[in-house]
Amino acid sequence: MKHKRTTLSVLAAAAVLTTAGAAWYTTLDTPAGEGPPSGAHGLCLPATDTDEDKAGYAHTIALVSVDRTVVYREESADAGGALVSAVTILQPLKGTPPKQMTVGQSVLQAGSGYAMTKPAYLPLEPGHRYVVGIVPDSDYGDGWIWFATTADSDPAAATARWTRAVARQIAPHPDPACTDLVVTPTPAR
Known part of the structure; x- marks a missing residue:
């Protein structure tokens, strides 16, 4: 019985920490009074290595x-x-x-x-x-x-x-090393 209570306590603590961490992460770049970002858009240019x-x-x-x-x-x-x-x-x-x-x-x-x-x-x-x-x-x-x-x-x-x-031209394709993103904030209500 003690083993079950310990397991349940650990799981409950993990759930609380995970939820708190997710909420914190979501608000990292969100201005006060706004919700999470509504979308992200890439600005990557085509690959031009060759x-x-x-x-x-x-x-x-x-x-x-x-x-x-x-x-x-x-x-x-x-x-x-x-x-x-x-x-x-x-x-x-x-x-x-x-x-x-x-x-x-x-x-x-x-x-x-x-x-x-x-x-x-x-x-x-x-x-x-x-x-x-x-x-x-x-x-x-x-x-x-x-x-x-x-x-x-x-x-x-x-x-x-x-x-x-x-x-030998290759059709345009995104550069695989590209990580540029623009985040569109959710409009304030």
């Missing part, structure tokens, strides 16, 4: 020559902004882009120039050639640069690399 991933997401891939910088836009208080450039399409590798395009890209300011925000995301500089992947975005003219790799030293090798990537 050339094939990038090729699958970009609507247009082309060898381009950068004609000029159109404008640099500060878009927030954070470091960096959007660099808008005019480019000439030298060789389309995916899609059917117009001969001339205006495209935007995210850059960091570095002294008198711009710095890349990711290794495969070189800032476009006038007078240089790149292979770029572009996604539609009318806020920046004809699109947004999804990736930019140099083609100055060997345009033939650069176009061969991206022609292979287009031939």
Whole structure:
């Protein structure tokens, strides 16, 4: 009989602690007077680890020559902004882009120039050639640069690399390492 009472006491204590812990956890990020979050939404971007991933997401891939910088836009208080450039399409590798395009890209300011925000995301500089992947975005003219790799030293090798990537492109899929979430609070009553 003593064994039953001890077991029941332990189970009752565990139930109380579990309930209290769950209630505490639910209110961790909940402002006072509001209930638990009503939903969570992922902000994950498609995987871009490989050339094939990038090729699958970009609507247009082309060898381009950068004609000029159109404008640099500060878009927030954070470091960096959007660099808008005019480019000439030298060789389309995916899609059917117009001969001339205006495209935007995210850059960091570095002294008198711009710095890349990711290794495969070189800032476009006038007078240089790149292979770029572009996604539609009318806020920046004809699109947004999804990736930019140099083609100055060997345009033939650069176009061969991206022609292979287009031939083996992978449909866009979420990055498995992504954990970004936005929690939508429950409206106050």
